[in-house]
Amino acid sequence: MNKSEILNIIQIKLSEKIENLERLINETRASNNETKSSMGDKYETTREMVQQEINNLQVQLNENIRAKNSLKLINSNLHQIVGLGSLVQTDKGLFYIAVSLGEITFNQKKIFVISTESPLGKALFGKKKSDEISLNNIRQIIQNLW
The missing domain is CATH 3.10.50.30 (Transcription elongation factor, GreA/GreB, C-terminal domain)
Incomplete structure (x- = not known):
């Protein structure tokens, strides 16, 4: 078994996950900026929900970046x-x-x-x-x- 090749596959998968999460964060931020409403509280609630989603994605992104960095120790x-x-x-x-x-x-x-x-x-x-x-x-x- 070639462990170097397996490690390379893992690095590629983590890189793909990181890129996907970064894209999702950017898209979610963009949609948050486009959300306009004159309905006051409803607008603020929607903005807060979008911000929570961005925060969740950021946590996942940070975990994947940490995981990818830890591969350097292998x-x-x-x-x-x-x-x-x-x-x-x-x-x-x-x-x-x-x-x-x-x-x-x-x-x-x-x-x-x-x-x-x-x-x-x-x-x-x-x-x-x-x-x-x-x-x-x-x-x-x-x-x-x-």
Whole structure:
């Protein structure tokens, strides 16, 4: 498994999410500026709702920027113990320990990109090949580790 290529896919996905969020923020700001009304309170309520949406998008944007910056800490070397940057194969699936991103596809294989702070990430952290973990009463055995 080429972890450098997987990391590159993750960086691209995060960059796309960041660009999309920036576009949404700009579009929402533009629509907020275009909203004109002589109805007083209704106008202010609408403006406040739009501002809350902008704030929510900004929080998501900041989280994705932080996640992308944290990828710089990842070492693509082979790992003997599960940690940041590990690619872990269990009998239940493939997991890349990096940031919370969800599922990606690499060489026709599904890989779940998870954070070290996720329940599964915490359960896997510090384990090695052949170790067993249990999460939500589901046993998983680490079959391979890169």
